[in-house]
Amino acid sequence: xxxxxxxxxxxxxxxxxxxxxxxxxxxxxxxxxxxxxxxxxxxxxxxxxxxxxxxxxxxxxxxxxxxxxxxxxxxxxxxxxxxxxxxxxxxxxxxxxxxxxxxxxxxxxxxxxxxxxxxxxxxxxxxxxxxxxxxxxxxxxxxxxxxxxxxxxxxxxxxxxxxxxxxxxxxxxxxxxxxxxxxxxxxxxxxxxxxxxxxxxxxxxxxxxxxxxxxxxxxxxxxxxxxxxxxxxxxxxxxxxxxxxxxxxxxxxxxx
Numbered sequence: 001x002x003x004x005x006x007x008x009x010x011x012x013x014x015x016x017x018x019x020x021x022x023x024x025x026x027x028x029x030x031x032x033x034x035x036x037x038x039x040x041x042x043x044x045x046x047x048x049x050x051x052x053x054x055x056x057x058x059x060x061x062x063x064x065x066x067x068x069x070x071x072x073x074x075x076x077x078x079x080x081x082x083x084x085x086x087x088x089x090x091x092x093x094x095x096x097x098x099x100x101x102x103x104x105x106x107x108x109x110x111x112x113x114x115x116x117x118x119x120x121x122x123x124x125x126x127x128x129x130x131x132x133x134x135x136x137x138x139x140x141x142x143x144x145x146x147x148x149x150x151x152x153x154x155x156x157x158x159x160x161x162x163x164x165x166x167x168x169x170x171x172x173x174x175x176x177x178x179x180x181x182x183x184x185x186x187x188x189x190x191x192x193x194x195x196x197x198x199x200x201x202x203x204x205x206x207x208x209x210x211x212x213x214x215x216x217x218x219x220x221x222x223x224x225x226x227x228x229x230x231x232x233x234x235x236x237x238x239x240x241x242x243x244x245x246x247x248x249x250x251x252x253x254x255x256x
Contacts (some may be wrong), residue, residue, distance in 0.1 A: 010102055010231055012102055013220070015100045016098075021100070027043035027044060027046075027146075028043050028061055028096050029213065036076065045109070051109040056137040056230050058113065058139070058140060058226070059115045059132045059161070060140045063119055063144075065144070066142045069085075071140075074219060074232050075114065075222070084170065087116055088121060089118070090131065093116070094113055097116060097224075097227060110226075133161065136168055137169060139171075141172045145174055145179055151185050154172060155197070156168060159238065168233075169226070169233055170199045171201075171202065172194070172200070173201075173222065174204065178205040200229065
């Protein structure tokens with residue numbers, strides 16, 4: 001469930017269900033399961049399915065126990081841990097996600113490098129937080145529907161993490177939405193927070209969901225929303241630095 005006021009303005013949100021997308025999503029699947037990509041690995045696309053790859057660093061931020069590692073696992077198609085354990089240091093996970101742009105029909109292969117670090121490790125070692133923030137293109141700010149204090153701390157979290165990291169995309173993700181009945185965080189509060197901070201808010205189930213291609217529907221709203229926000233940021237940056245120049249792609253981003 002996304003509370004973004006204008007979803008799908010740049011990215012076709014339901015494209016992953018279309019026959020046209022099959023070759024692209026087959027490149028990140030193997031025997032109806034998601035492929036796991038290392039830092040130097042990439043999907044192999046068939047000739048009939050060309051796409052430019054754009055890469056982004058995404059920092060996953062939030063209090064201990066809100067479900068950062070579980071969220072990363074679901075986005076990457078990994079097994080979600082059955083029990084909570086504190087991430088001992090920085091863990092990086094690569095997620096590939098194909099999208100189709102609405103305006104020109106171009107297909108882009110987004111490469112998200114997700115950075116996850118345990119709260120205790122961030123407090124203990126001063127160099128970890130700057131490393132996570134350094135050149136981060138986006139920050140996912142997490143709270144849990146079962147932990148009211150994590151929602152109340154969002155304002156401080158955004159100020160402490162995102163503002164000091166400079167200009168970047170900010171998204172808020174509410175985890176454990178499947179346990180929504182056990183929380184006093186209301187949808188009205190989420191909408192008020194989104195309006196006050198001008199950030200998209202996504203509600204995410206931490207357990208269950210489908211596997212294989214069926215499971216793509218669970219992660220599509222968040223990954224499409226992240227891709228849309230990052231691409232919008234790149235287009236805005238390009239407009240500030242060029243006046244009618246030709247823009248091109250590299251393995252990183254849009255350049256003019």
